[in-house]
Amino acid sequence: MASKPKLPIPSLFLLVLTINLAKAEPQVPCYFIFGDSLSDNGNNNNLPTLAKVNYPPYGIDFPEGPTGRFCNGRNMQDFIVEHLGFQIYDIPPFAEANKDDDQCNLKGVNYASGSAGIRDETGQKLGERVPLNEQLRNHKTIISRISRELGDSSAKELLSQCIYSLAIGNNDYINNYFQPEFYNTSLQYTPEQYAAVLVEQYSQQIKSLYNDGARKFALYGVGLIGCPPYTREVYGTIGSVCVDKLNAAANLFNERLMPLVEELNRDFTDAKFTYLNPSPTVIDYALSGIVNFLGSCCEIGGGGGELCVVNSKPCIFRNQYIFWDGVHPSEAMNKLTAGIAYQTKTSTNGVPFTIQELAEE
Structure with missing residues (x-):
């Protein structure tokens, strides 16, 4: 009788390693x-709003096509989810998770909503959205569901x-x-005052989440909002590369968020808080193959003017672009920033922890 062929030792090792990694x-x-919208994976799809993207060319590089992600493929959170060892589909949008009252989402939920903000009125001119306060209320729904499934003590531990x-x-x-034509905040506050008011409200929302059992927080700063194609076109750069007044305002917010993280770590010693604002270096861009820093990959004009036009034909070399549409990053950029947030520790990328370190705490 012919004997069964034996796997060579290197092949056997790789097979065992593959099985172990899968488990x-x-x-x-x-x-x-x-x-x-930088994190939304479908919560706005069924809302009456201009801030939704469940249509082509969005999702052109995503396995399921348009899903409501504001990108040509995966968003930054998708990549972080993968870095942490989950599958993308392990973390469903709340809009899907909430369809079945008996469903228990033990691996997590995505509550993010395009055009949403810290303030309830933010984004209202575009239509319905799920502000942070409502996202926190939705989380309470999931907590109740988990508690029914596991019991209060086990749910709290989880x-x-x-x-x-x-x-x-x-x-x-x-x-x-x-x-200012839609909102009166700029008439009420100077940029410095607005940053203070915004971060104060945000701190209360973060503490509310702590009171609901959260102990590991990844808090992202506001990015360079004056650099996307749409904001540069609308506000003008006055000779600069980006819209300086927008980036300066964002910096005021970040300058208050960083000390808030320090304060929260001092006051809540049983929890861990970290500030993240992943910023690629010139070398990072060179290694990633991104070479187009200012243009958008798709024809913009959809939604409120900053989104891709429905069924428009996007650029061919999408991995070379920072921006997918008028304001949102491409999949290539999301992959780059997610990798930095996950494991690159600098004075802005991860203070005092990277995502990887936060997971280990």
């Missing part, structure tokens, strides 16, 4: 996502080990403060 547990038991990601604040500027 590996995520670095944290669950991951909860709060935020705006939730204390999860990571809670909050990436929000961009719209409080570009879809609120800097649109």
Whole structure:
């Protein structure tokens, strides 16, 4: 009788390694996502709003096509989810998770909503959205569901080990403060005062999440909101590369958020808070292959003017672009920033922890 062929030792090792990796547990038991369009994975799809993207060419590089992600493929949170050892589909949008009252989302939920902000009125000119306060209320719904499934004590233990990601604040500027024709915040506050008011409200929202059992917080700063193609076109750069007044306002917010993180770590010693604002270096861009820093990959004009036109034909070399549409990053950029947030520790990328370190705490 012919003997069965034997795997050579290197092949056997690779097979065992592959099986072990497939069975590996995520670095944290669950991951909860709060935020705006940079993190939204479908919560706005069925809302009456201009801020939704469940149409081509969005999703052209995503396996399922248009899903409501404001990108040609995966968003930054998708990549972080993968870094942590989850599958993308392990973290559903709340809009899907909430369809079945008996469903228990033990691995996490994404509550993020396009055009949403820290303030309730932010983004209202575009239509319905889910502001951060409502996202926090939606989280209470999921907590109740988990408690029914596991019991209060086990649910509390589980939730204390999860990571809670909050990436929000961009719209409080570009879809609120800097649109005086729709909102009165710029008439009420100077940029310095507005940053103070905004961060104070944000601190109360973060503490509310702490009171609901969260103990590991990833808090993202506001990015360079004056550099996307749409904001440069609308506000003008006056000879600069970006819109300086928008970036200066964002910096005022970040300058208050960083000390808030320090304060929260001092006051709540049983929890861990970190500030993240992943900023690629010139070398990072060179290694990633991104060479187009100012243009948008798709024809913009949809939604409120900053989104891709429905069914328009996007650029071919999408991995070379920072921006997918008028304001949102491409999949290539999301992959780059997610990798930095996950494991690159600098004075802005991860203070005092990277995502990887937060998971290990």
